[in-house]
Each structure stands twice: as C-alpha cells, then as structure tokens.
Amino acid sequence: MAIEAGLKLVDQTKIVTAASELARNTVTYGGGGMLLLETVSSGARKGIRLTFEDHGPGIADIELAMKDGYTTGGGLGLGLSGAKRLSNEFEIFSKPGEGTRITITRWR
Ligand SMILES: Nc1ncnc2c1ncn2[C@@H]1O[C@H](COP(=O)(O)OP(=O)(O)OP(=O)(O)O)[C@@H](O)[C@H]1O
Numbered sequence: 001m002a003i004e005a006g007l008k009l010v011d012q013t014k015i016v017t018a019a020s021e022l023a024r025n026t027v028t029y030g031g032g033g034m035l036l037l038e039t040v041s042s043g044a045r046k047g048i049r050l051t052f053e054d055h056g057p058g059i060a061d062i063e064l065a066m067k068d069g070y071t072t073g074g075g076l077g078l079g080l081s082g083a084k085r086l087s088n089e090f091e092i093f094s095k096p097g098e099g100t101r102i103t104i105t106r107w108r
C-alpha cells in the first residue's frame with residue numbers, strides 16, 4: 001500500500017517500522033486487536049493511514065508511556081516515541097479498562 005500511495009523507499013521503511021512497533025504493542029499489551037489500513041489523499045497528496053485498536057487494559061498515563069525509555073514490559077521503551085517520530089501524524093486515545101487506539105499517517 002505504501003508503494004501504491006507513491007511513498008519513496010525511505011518513507012516506506014519508516015511507516016513499516018512504525019507499524020511493526022505498534023502491532024507488537026497491540027499484541028503484547030493489548031491482548032490483540034485490529035488494524036485498519038487506509039489510503040488517504042489531500043489534493044494531489046497521497047498517503048497511508050494505519051489505525052491500531054485493542055480492548056486491552058489501556059494506558060493510564062499517556063505522556064509517561066510516550067517518553068523514551070519508559071516500559072512496563074522490559075522492552076526498550078522506544079516503540080511509541082519511535083512510531084511518532086517515524087510518522088507525519090500521530091494520534092493516541094487510551095482509557096484504562098477500555099483499550100487503546102493509535103492512528104499514524106505518512107504522506108508522500
Ligand atoms: N496497546 C497498549 N495497551 C496498553 N499499554 C500499552 C500499549 N502500548 C504501549 N503500552 C504501554 O506503553 C509502554 C511503552 O510502550 P513502547 O512501545 O514505547 O515500549 P515497550 O513496548 O515497553 O518497549 P519497546 O521499545 O520494545 O517497544 C509499554 O511498556 C506499555 O506499558
């Protein structure tokens with residue numbers, strides 16, 4: 001889809017890396033979930049948008065979870081912050097007891 005949207009190789013790599021990090025969080029912390037893949041356009045601009053959603057425990061303190069090095073799972077704590085840096089747009093909604101939804105967009 002990244003290729004079809006016209007993303008150059010470096011941007012394909014960025015969105016795939018971000019997707020891999022968010023997918024792993026969805027499985028590891030969210031207990032599994034779903035991924036919505038969309039192509040988006042704004043005038044002549046094209047891009048891809050990915051939404052990861054789970055109904056796991058949610059994140060109590062989003063600001064803390066976004067910090068480089070913060071982990072509750074013994075990881076590097078770089079997944080969320082890295083995914084944000086690798087995307088043009090990053091949105092996170094999370095509520096304890098309800099789940100987590102993260103949307104990232106990468107434009108051509
Ligand atoms: N979908 C989710 N549901 C609940 N908690 C989450 C979710 N995604 C992330 N978190 C919380 O945010 C923390 C930070 O996530 P992040 O991906 O940045 O680091 P990590 O997964 O711990 O390590 P890694 O660098 O290997 O990704 C996690 O340790 C976890 O506590």
Ligand SMILES: [Mg+2]
Nearest residue numbers: 025075079080
């Ligand atoms: Mg992670």
